[in-house]
Amino acid sequence: xxxxxxxxxxxxxxxxxxxxxxxxxxxxxxxxxxxxxxxxxxxxxxxxxxxxxxxxxxxxxxxxxxxxxxxxxxxxxxxxxxxxxxxxxxxxxxxxxxxxxxxxxxxxxxxxxxxxxxxxxxxxxxxxxxxxxxxxxxxxxxxxxxxxxxxxxxxxxxxxxxxxxxxxxxxxxxxxxxxxxxxxxxxxxxxxxxxxxxxxxxxxxxxxxxxxxxxxxxxxxxxxxxxxxxxxxxxxxxxxxxxxxxxxxxxxxxxxxxxxxxxxxxxxxxxxxxxxxxxxxxxxx
Numbered sequence: 040x041x042x043x044x045x046x047x048x049x050x051x052x053x054x055x056x057x058x059x060x061x062x063x064x065x066x067x068x069x070x071x072x073x074x075x076x077x078x079x080x081x082x083x084x085x086x087x088x089x090x091x092x093x094x095x096x097x098x099x100x101x102x103x104x105x106x107x108x109x110x111x112x113x114x115x116x117x118x119x120x121x122x123x124x125x126x127x128x129x130x131x132x133x134x135x136x137x138x139x140x141x142x143x144x145x146x147x148x149x150x151x152x153x154x155x156x157x158x159x160x161x162x163x164x165x166x167x168x169x170x171x172x173x174x175x176x177x178x179x180x181x182x183x184x185x186x187x188x189x190x191x192x193x194x195x196x197x198x199x200x201x202x203x204x205x206x207x208x209x210x211x212x213x214x215x216x217x218x219x220x221x222x223x224x225x226x227x228x229x230x231x232x233x234x235x236x237x238x239x240x241x242x243x244x245x246x247x248x249x250x251x252x253x254x255x256x257x258x259x260x261x262x263x264x265x266x267x268x269x270x271x272x273x274x275x276x277x278x279x280x281x282x283x284x285x286x287x288x289x290x291x292x293x294x295x296x297x298x299x300x301x302x303x304x305x306x307x308x309x310x311x312x313x314x315x316x317x318x319x320x321x322x323x324x
Contacts, residue, residue, distance in 0.1 A: 077138065078146055081105065084131045084188060084195075086171040090116065098126055098145070099175055100134065103185040107178045110136060110143040125150045129157055129167060129195060152192075156199035162322050163198045166205050169315040170194055170212050176309060177220050189281060190215055203285060205323055206294055210301035211284060214276045222308045224248035226274050231255040241265040243273070245303040264300050268293035273300070 086107070087099035094116040100108050115122035125132040125148030135147035157167045174191050178184045194212045197203050217223075224243060228235050229252040240263035242256035243249075250270075256263050265273065268289055275287045289297065306316070 078135055080133060080135050082131070082151065083108075083134050084191060085126060085128055086175050088126065088128050094120075096126055097142070101174055101178060101184060101188050101191065102134075103188050104183055106180045106182045106184040106187075107175050108143055108180060109141075110134070110145050111139075112145040112148070115145070122148050124153075127153070129154050129171070131192060154195045154199035156201065157195065162205055165315065165319045165322050166209055167195055167198055169209070169313060169319045172313045172315045173212070173216060173305070173309070176311075176313065177216060186219060186281070187216070190219070190284075193281075193284070197285060204294065206298040207285075207289065209323070210294075210298045211276050213301040213305035214273060215284060217305050217308055218277045220308075222248065222304075223277060224250070224273075224304065226250055226270075226277060229255050231259075236267065236270070239267050241267075241270050243270075243300055243304070245300065245307050248304075265296055266293055269297040269300070272297050 081102045081104055083100040083102040085098050086101050089097040091097050091111070094114050096112045096115045098110045098112055100110055102108060112122050112126040114120050115126045117123065122145060124130065125134075126145060130150055131152040131154075133149045133151055134145055136143040137146050154167075157163050170191060174187060178187050190212065194208050197208050198205065225248055226243075228250065229237075229241075230249040231251060232255055234252050238253045240253040240256075242251040242253075242259075242261045242263045243265055244251075244261070251259060251261060253263055272287050272289045272293065276284060279286075306312075
């Protein structure tokens with residue numbers, strides 16, 4: 040299999056890691072240094088940037104094919120650098136990367152979209168950083184993450200364009216992300232009696248993910264934490280197709296209940312606390 044044919048074969052499957060592993064097996068052992076010079080192109084969203092030395096940055100990037108990766112963007116803090124804009128925080132860019140021993144190196148980068156409106160308020164910026172940190176914590180490295188990337192891009196767009204209440208955006212991301220990660224709550228009916236939507240109050244156990252109607256919650260000694268509209272919104276967020284995820288309406292009172300449950304549910308299932316959470320709560324209670 041020649042280089043061009045092998046690349047086309049693996050590119051069709053979208054599995055970049057398999058291609059890079061294949062390339063390494065084809066290179067002579069006596070020249071191991073040549074193995075890290077193969078470049079490839081991927082779209083990605085910058086989740087975090089860390090200054091390194093005088094003008095370099097270490098980037099955390101969410102990609103559709105490789106999940107979350109780290110990449111060195113050398114000299115990208117220099118204003119005249121071609122990498123300056125495309126490697127900024129929350130930039131959605133096309134990256135040309137070179138694999139290395141511990142991280143990738145950004146060879147080239149071109150901006151696809153910048154969410155300028157995020158920085159227009161401290162609340163929006165703080166929420167974006169919280170969502171990015173949660174995405175980085177939950178998305179594995181070396182696995183496809185197209186759905187995770189699409190969800191985060193949609194949420195950043197909603198923040199940037201002021202399309203929805205920030206608490207609603209936060210709840211959507213928390214609930215949908217946890218559902219995609221294998222923590223989908225049992226929302227079809229009451230666990231104990233099987234009722235779908237009887238009554239106006241419900242209880243969702245944020246630890247176990249089961250639902251109780253008001254009567255069964257009272258029998259179990261639980262205090263209801265959702266009303267009818269909040270439950271309908273929760274079902275919509277977790278179960279609807281991606282393109283309709285923000286197409287729901289909810290009152291201020293119901294949103295307050297939904298936001299509280301979504302936050303508790305997400306934080307309960309995270310392996311460790313998020314550094315951005317405490318500050319977010321000071322600006323977006």
